[in-house]
Amino acid sequence: MTVLVFLDPAYPQGRVADATAPTLMATDQGATRGDGIFDSMLAVNGKVRKLEAHLSRLVSSANIMELDIPGPDVWKAAITTALAEFRGTGTDGAGSAGAAAAAEQPHQDEAVVKLLATRGPEETKLPTCWIQVSAPSALGAQQRASGLKVMFLNRGYSSTVAQDAPWLLMGAKTLSYAVNMAALRHAHEHGNDDVIFTSSDGMVLEGPTSSVLMAHYEKGDDGTVTKRLITPQLDTGILPGTTQGALFRAAKEAGWELGYGPLVPEDLLDADAVWLISSIRLLAPVNELDGQAVGTAGVREQLTEELSALLAGIE
Amino acid sequence: MTVLVFLDPAYPQGRVADATAPTLMATDQGATRGDGIFDSMLAVNGKVRKLEAHLSRLVSSANIMELDIPGPDVWKAAITTALAEFRGTGTDGAGSAGAAAAAEQPHQDEAVVKLLATRGPEETKLPTCWIQVSAPSALGAQQRASGLKVMFLNRGYSSTVAQDAPWLLMGAKTLSYAVNMAALRHAHEHGNDDVIFTSSDGMVLEGPTSSVLMAHYEKGDDGTVTKRLITPQLDTGILPGTTQGALFRAAKEAGWELGYGPLVPEDLLDADAVWLISSIRLLAPVNELDGQAVGTAGVREQLTEELSALLAGIE
Numbered sequence: 003m004t005v006l007v008f009l010d011p012a013y014p015q016g017r018v019a020d021a022t023a024p025t026l027m028a029t030d031q032g033a034t035r036g037d038g039i040f041d042s043m044l045a046v047n048g049k050v051r052k053l054e055a056h057l058s059r060l061v062s063s064a065n066i067m068e069l070d071i072p073g074p075d076v077w078k079a080a081i082t083t084a085l086a087e088f089r090g091t092g093t094d095g096a097g098s099a100g101a102a103a104a105a106e107q108p109h110q111d112e113a114v115v116k117l118l119a120t121r122g123p124e125e126t127k128l129p130t131c132w133i134q135v136s137a138p139s140a141l142g143a144q145q146r147a148s149g150l151k152v153m154f155l156n157r158g159y160s161s162t163v164a165q166d167a168p169w170l171l172m173g174a175k176t177l178s179y180a181v182n183m184a185a186l187r188h189a190h191e192h193g194n195d196d197v198i199f200t201s202s203d204g205m206v207l208e209g210p211t212s213s214v215l216m217a218h219y220e221k222g223d224d225g226t227v228t229k230r231l232i233t234p235q236l237d238t239g240i241l242p243g244t245t246q247g248a249l250f251r252a253a254k255e256a257g258w259e260l261g262y263g264p265l266v267p268e269d270l271l272d273a274d275a276v277w278l279i280s281s282i283r284l285l286a287p288v289n290e291l292d293g294q295a296v297g298t299a300g301v302r303e304q305l306t307e308e309l310s311a312l313l314a315g316i317e
Numbered sequence: 318m319t320v321l322v323f324l325d326p327a328y329p330q331g332r333v334a335d336a337t338a339p340t341l342m343a344t345d346q347g348a349t350r351g352d353g354i355f356d357s358m359l360a361v362n363g364k365v366r367k368l369e370a371h372l373s374r375l376v377s378s379a380n381i382m383e384l385d386i387p388g389p390d391v392w393k394a395a396i397t398t399a400l401a402e403f404r405g406t407g408t409d410g411a412g413s414a415g416a417a418a419a420a421e422q423p424h425q426d427e428a429v430v431k432l433l434a435t436r437g438p439e440e441t442k443l444p445t446c447w448i449q450v451s452a453p454s455a456l457g458a459q460q461r462a463s464g465l466k467v468m469f470l471n472r473g474y475s476s477t478v479a480q481d482a483p484w485l486l487m488g489a490k491t492l493s494y495a496v497n498m499a500a501l502r503h504a505h506e507h508g509n510d511d512v513i514f515t516s517s518d519g520m521v522l523e524g525p526t527s528s529v530l531m532a533h534y535e536k537g538d539d540g541t542v543t544k545r546l547i548t549p550q551l552d553t554g555i556l557p558g559t560t561q562g563a564l565f566r567a568a569k570e571a572g573w574e575l576g577y578g579p580l581v582p583e584d585l586l587d588a589d590a591v592w593l594i595s596s597i598r599l600l601a602p603v604n605e606l607d608g609q610a611v612g613t614a615g616v617r618e619q620l621t622e623e624l625s626a627l628l629a630g631i632e
Contacts, residue, residue, distance in 0.1 A: 004440075006343050019343070026341040026348055028321050028334070028447060033341055034433065035494040036351020067495070068502060118349065121498075125319075132343060158474045158485050160517055169503040170473050171496055178493030179350040180382070181486055183436075187383060188484040202475055202517070 007084040009072050009131035016080030016133070018087055030130055032120025036178035038129075039063040039071075044138070044281050045113040048085050051317060052281070053078070055244040059175065060117055062242075066174035071119045071129055080133050081115060088113050088135040114138050114282055120177065142283040146310075149289035150195040150278060154267055155185050157199035157207055161264070164239025172239030182210035196278055198270070198291070206234050206265040212280035213243030216265070216273035217309075219301045229253075229305070232261035232269075245279050245313070252312040267291070275302040277309075285310050322399040324387050324446035331395030331448070333402055345445055347435025351493035353444075354378040354386075359453070359596050360428040363400050366632060367596070368393070370559040374490065375432055377557075381489035386434045386444055395448050396430060403428050403450040429453050429597050435492065457598035461625075464604035465510040465593060469582055470500050472514035472522055476579070479554025487554030497525035511593055513585070513606070521549050521580040527595040528558030531580070531588035532624075534616045544568075544620070547576035547584075560594050560628070567627040582606070590617040592624070600625050 006025060007016040019025045032038040041060045043050050050056070057074045064071045089111065116134040121127060164172035171178075185197045198214055199207040208214055213233060220228040231253050233246055250260055270276050275297040276288040287306050288296050296302075321340060322331040334340045347353040356375045358365050365371070372389045379386045404426065431449040436442060479487035486493075500512045513529055514522040523529055528548060535543040546568050548561055565575055578584075585591050590612045591603040602621050603611050611617075 004344060021343065024339045024341055025343045026339055026345070028336065028340045028433075028449065029319060030341070030348065031498075033345065033348040033435070034355065034431075034449075034492065035498055036492050037495050037498050040349065067499065116349075118343075120348070134343065134349075155484055156478070156482050158478045158482055160473070163471070163473045163517065167471050167473060169470055169496065169500040171499050176495040177349065177351050178495035180352050180491040180493035181484065183346075183350055183352050184382065184486050185484040202478065 003088070003137070005084050005088045005135040007080045007087070007133045009076055009080050009133075014079060016083040018083065019132075021134075025132075026130065027123040029124045030120050031122060031124060032118070032130060032177055034124070036176065036180065038118065038120030038177040039067055039069060039175055040116060040118045040177055041175055042281055043115045043117070045085055045115050045135075047111055048089055049317070050081060050085070050115055052244050052248055053081075055247065056117070056281070059242060059244060060119070063174040063176065064119065066168070066171055067176060069119060069121060069129060071131055077117060077133075081117075084115065084133045084135045085113065112138050118177070138282055145195060145286045146284060149287040151193065151290045152196045152198055152278070152288050153189050153192060153194045153292055154200050155188065155197050157201060159201055159239065160203050161201035161205040161207070161238040162203075165237060170239070173236070173241060175241055185210050198278075200267060201238060204266055205238055206263065206267060206270060207238055208234065208240040208243075209278045209280075212278035212283070212286075213240070213246040214265075214270070215246060215249075215277045215279050216270050217275045217305050219274040219298070219305060228259065229257070230259040230261055231309075232263070232265065234263035234265050238263070243279060245281050245284065248316045249279065249285075249309060249313055252316055253309065256312060271296065274298040275305045277306070285313055318403070318452070320399050320403040320450040322395045322402065322448045324391055324395050324448075329394060331398040333398065334447075336449075340447075341445065342438040344439045345435050346437060346439060347433070347445060347492055349439070350436075351491065351495065353433065353435030353492040354382055354384060354490055355431060355433045355492060356490055357596055358430045358432070360400055360430050360450075362426055363404055364632070365396060365400070365430055367559050367563055368396075370562065371432070371596070374557065374559060375434070378489040378491065379434065381483070381486055382491060384434060384436060384444060386446055392432060392448075396432075399430065399448045399450045400428065427453050433492070453597055460510060460601045461599060464602040466508065466605045467511045467513055467593070467603050468504050468507060468509045468607055469515050470503065470512050472516060474516055474554065475518050476516035476520040476522070476553040477518075480552060485554070488551070488556060490556055500525050513593075515582060516553060519581055520553055521578065521582060521585060522553055523549065523555040523558075524593045524595075527593035527598070527601075528555070528561040529580075529585070530561060530564075530592045530594050531585055532590045532620050534589040534613070534620060543574065544572070545574040545576055546624075547578065547580065549578035549580050553578070558594060560596050560599065563631045564594065564600075564624060564628055567631055568624065571627060586611065589613040590620045592621070600628055
C-alpha cells in the first residue's frame with residue numbers, strides 16, 4: 003500500500019491522492035528532466051526519525067537547485083496526514099480498523115516516508131511537491147542481518163570538483179538518479195549487492211544510496227579499548243548522511259573517537275569493520291569489497307551490534 | 318498547445334491523452350529517479366526530420382540504460398497520431414478547421430516532437446513511453462538570428478572516463494538532466510545564453526542541449542577556398558548529435574573537409590566560426606566565449622548562411 007499526499011495551498015494539511023491513479027502531469031520537469039529533489043526518511047510507530055535533519059537537508063538540496071519549495075511546517079503537516087493515512091488512523095473512515103490491526107502487531111510498524119519536489123510542469127513552472135509513504139522492503143532487513151558484497155566503482159568526478167563547480171549539484175539529493183541506479187544494476191550484474199563510489203583521484207566517496215563508515219578497534223596492553231569511527235569528509239562533494247551524522251553524535255557520547263577522511267579503498271580493506279549506512283536500511287555490514295573479505299572476525303560483529311543499538315535509540 | 322500520445326499495447330496507433338490532466342503515476346521511476354531516456358526532434362509540415370537517426374539514438378540510449386522499450390514501428394505509429402492531432406488533422410473532429418488554418422499560414426508549420434521512456438512505476442516496472450508534441454519556442458529562432466554568448470563550464474568528467482565506466486551512462490540521453498539545467502541557469506545568471514562543457518582534462522565536449530561545431534576557412538593565393546568543419550570526437554563520452562551528423566554528411570557532399578577533435582577551448586577561440594547545433598534550435602552562431610569575441614567577421618556570417626542552407630535541405 004502506498005499513500006500519496008500532495009502539498010497544495012488549498013489543503014493546509016496536504017491533499018490526499020489516490021496512489022493507484024495518475025497524479026503527475028506528463029510535462030512535469032521532474033519526469034522530463036529529473037529536475038527536482040527528494041529525501042527519504044524512516045517512520046517508526048508513526049513518528050519520523052531525524053525529521054529535522056531530513057527537512058534541513060531537503061531545504062539545502064532546494065537551495066543548491068534554486069528550487070522554491072514550501073517551508074518545513076507545510077511539509078510537517080502533510081507528513082502527519084500521510085502517516086495517519088498509512089497507519090489507518092486518517093479521516094477516511096478506515097481509521098479504527100487499521101489502528102486496531104497495528105496495535106495487535108507485536109513488532110514496531112515501520113514506514114518509508116519520501117519527500118519529493120520537482121520544478122513543476124513546463125507550463126506553470128510551479129513546483130510539484132508530494133509525500134509518498136510505503137512499507138520498507140524486506141531486502142533491507144535481510145541485508146542488515148547478512149551483510150553486503152560491495153564493489154568499488156569510479157564516480158568519474160575528482161574529489162575536489164564540488165568546491166569549484168556548483169552547477170554539478172554535488173551535495174544535493176536530486177531526482178537525477180539514473181547514474182546511481184545504473185551503478186547498482188552494474189553491481190548486481192557482477193554478483194554484488196551494492197557499490198562504493200570512488201573519485202577519479204582514488205578517494206572513497208559514498209554509496210549510490212548510502213554513506214560509508216569504517217571502524218578501528220584497539221585493545222591496549224592495559225585492557226583499554228579504543229574505538230574509532232571514520233567516514234569520508236564532505237568536501238569531496240558527497241551527500242551529508244543524516245544517519246551517519248546522528249550515529250556519530252551518539253557514538254561520541256558512548257566514548258567512541260570520530261574521524262573524517264580522506265579515505266582510500268585500502269583504508270576500508272584494512273579496517274576492523276566497514277558499513278553502508280542510510281535512513282531506511284540503517285547499518286548494513288560490508289562482508290566483501292571487490293571480492294576481498296573485510297573486517298576482523300568477532301570485532302566486526304561486536305561493533306555492528308553496538309552501533310545498531312546506538313542507532314535504535316536515535317529519534 | 319501540447320499533444321500527448323502514450324504507447325499502449327491496447328492502442329496500436331498510440332493512445333491520445335489529455336495534456337491538461339495528470340497522466341503519470343507519482344511512483345513512476347522517471348519522476349522519482351530521472352530513470353529514463355528521451356529524444357527531441359523537429360517536425361516540419363508534419364514530417365519529422367532525421368526520424369531514423371533519432372529513433373536509432375533512442376534505441377541506443379535504451380540499450381545503455383538496459384531499458385526494454387517498444388520497437389521503432391510502434392513509436393512511428395504513435396508519432397504519426399501525435400502529429401495529426403497537433404496539426405488538427407486527427408480523428409477528434411477538430412481536423413478540418415486546424416488543417417485549413419495550417420494551410421493558410423504562409424510559413425512552414427514546425428513542431429517539437431519529444432519521445433520519452435521511463436522505467437515505469439515502482440509497482441509494475443513496465444516502461445512508460447509517450448510522445449509530446451508542442452510548438453517550438455520563439456527563443457530558438459531569435460538565437461539563430463542574433464547568435465549566442467556562451468561560457469565554458471567544467472563537466473567534471475575526464476575525456477577518457479566514458480570508455481571504462483558504462484555506469485556513468487555517457488552517450489545516453491537520459492532523463493537525469495538536472496546538471497544540464499543547472500549549468501544553463503548558472504550561465505544565465507552570469508549573463509550568458511548557453512554553455513560549452515569542458516572535461517576535467519580541458520577538452521571541449523558539448524553543450525547541455527547541443528553539439529559544438531567550429532570551422533576554418535582558408536583562401537589560397539590561387540583563389541582556392543578550403544572550408545573545414547570540426548566537432549569533438551565521440552569517445553569523450555558526448556552525445557552523438559543527429560543534426561551534427563546530418564550536417565557533416567551534407568557539408569562533405571558540398572565540398573567541405575571534415576575533422577574530429579580532440580579540441581581545446583583555444584581551438585574554438587582561434588576558429589573562423591563556432592556554432593552550437595541541435596535538432597530544434599538548429600545552427601546557432603556563437604558570438605562570444607567567456608567574454609571573448611569569436612570568429613572572423615564576414616566569414617562567420619557567410620559560413621553560417623551556407624551551413625544553414627545545407628541544414629534546411631536535410632530531411
